[in-house]
Amino acid sequence: MQFQHGTPLDYIVLIGYFVAILGFGSYFGRHTKSTKEFFFSGQRFSWWLISLSCVSMVVGSYSFIKYSAVGFSYGLSSTQSYLNDWFLAPLFILGWLPIIYFSRVTSIPEYFERRFDRPTRIMAVIFILIYMIGSIGINLYTMGVALYPIIPNFSVFQWAVIIAAVTGVYCAFGGQTAVIMTDVVQSVMLLLAGFVLIFLGLHFLGNTTPPEMSGWTSFWQGLPQTHKLPFSGLVEPAEFPMAGIFWQDLFGSSMLFYFANQGLIMRYLATKSVAEGRRSIVFTIIVLMPMAAVSVAGAGWVGKCMETFGALPDEATAKNIFIHVTEMVTVPGVFGFILAALVAALMSTIDALINAVAAIAINDVYRPFVAKGRSDRHYLRMAQWFSLGATFLGLLMVPVYMQFSSIYQAHAAFTAAISPPIICCVILGILWKRFSGKAAFHTLLLGGGVTIASLIWPQMIEPLAATHGMDPGAGIDYFRAFFLLICCAAIAVAASFYFTPKPESELQGLWVGSMAAAKRMFKGREPNDAETGEKIRLELVSIAERREDATGAVVTPFAEISAKDAERLKGREGDLIYLADQRWYLGGLRSLHATLTIGGEEGKVRVSAEFIESGRLRVGEPVVVEKIL
16 A cells, blocks of 8 residues: 555645745734743733643654554553653642743743853753754654655655744744744644544544444454553563653653753743743643643554554554554545644744744853843844754754664653753752752763763663663663763762852742742732732723833833722732733733833723833723732
8 A cells, every 4th residue: 555645635735834834923923023022922921822832842743653653552551651741740830930930031041040150051051952953953854754755755854944944934033922823823733633533533443344333432442452551561561661651751851841941931931920821831731731642642543443453554564553544544635634733743843942042042142142232132133043043953963863773762862861960950959949059060060971971881770770670771761861860969969068059148039948039029029919809801091101110211011000990900009910902812912011000090001102012902992901919
């Protein structure tokens, strides 16, 4: 059975997707006029919009093919790798998220300088840039590998160039707003594609099995008993053991994703408040991640049922099962839609990486070391160039990855090797005030040395794998991240007791024991979050005056409302409030933060005209007003 390689209709659908997503991203990025908007979208978005965009970061270009293969080989247990997020959510929600938001950092390395010192920041820049640029390259390459067998009109590298060109353009000119809005569309698209494929697969099974069996009955009976289990064996099969998957994904992937992924951090710095960020992460982990796990693995489950009933061609294997199932159950046009979903899975991962690389290049290299004191417009222009540069560097990595025979295992080993030192510093930095700058620097430096040693002498990992009853040789790759994290933690603790820690006064707002100080520093005065008031609708009124704070600089616009309306908000003079267009489905696209002042007419809110324009709000129309802090 030969792949159809796409009909003209499929080509039209795929090309139409490229054009649509490029136009969509450019449209939403047209108002980007500052680096704050380019990197953080003005901190305006609602929780649900951030949640949808985060799904697209998790589901990458290889997810459908990889997890369909795992689902075909091991069944429902293919979803177990997504469950590690539940263990990390409390620390992210209660510690890391409020610290980075309230401290107003623009990057993870910037947090490292404020929490530790400048040398540690420089070391963090090196680690994170290596990881992100390498990830851009692997995503471009895997997309080329995925598309080439289906549409061989272009080579693997040419497909990588096409994807890089489209993604790089809307990232460079649209910034974070374009990234988030396009990722929302792409998240919906890839989830929908996965479920459409499952539905069509069930329909196919219902038509090819005995008449008395429905599609669902055929599906459940077609799965072997071992494929119906939610988890694989603890140490068997050796290629997919539960213990190995847990430790590898927890320390090699999940912790890196939540605590050291600049792209994810920028997502949550784009929310309108910490409370919105918390709602977003809870919804993402509880609802959207399980949906994504089913969506990307479903073709493999359907394929196994096809094999049980003899409907699968002989040449079908786990590696190509996604393509075989897609070809067998879809028709022209739908096939093109599934291809477009594969492209969406890549672009929604890579655009976040590109924007994150540009953020670190500007905020951690160019602004502090190369060109100090330039205008924000200059930095915005350079951020656009750095976005294109990040795309180009990732593209240069593609020929390098093409030299490996098993690039996916190589990339997993790369992630496991690069993540433990940086993760260790983040976790200890937010939890332990004694953890000093010198201790963090030596953790990164010596931890990197241990990483290199583990690659040269992998047998040093074998004793840890043996503690779980696994074959020591087979467990090396699964336990590399866990082993390195233990080593980094030992270095960190020893160094912390050797070097003198920072005075506690210099750590205010930068670790979990100083959250009240973090809120105070963010607001500039005592926070007002003891009571939660109503969300109220007020008519937006434009005023000409431009009110300034005590230093003569406008930090946030002032919004004047009546004392009665302030009471409904449970707000007082100087509180931070949020004004948004009353259309909830805009998700904060038209909104602004402001400092509350008491006065004026009941039922109205008065804001300077220039800030109304920057928030893209409409004078004379109702806006929803709520207290933030």
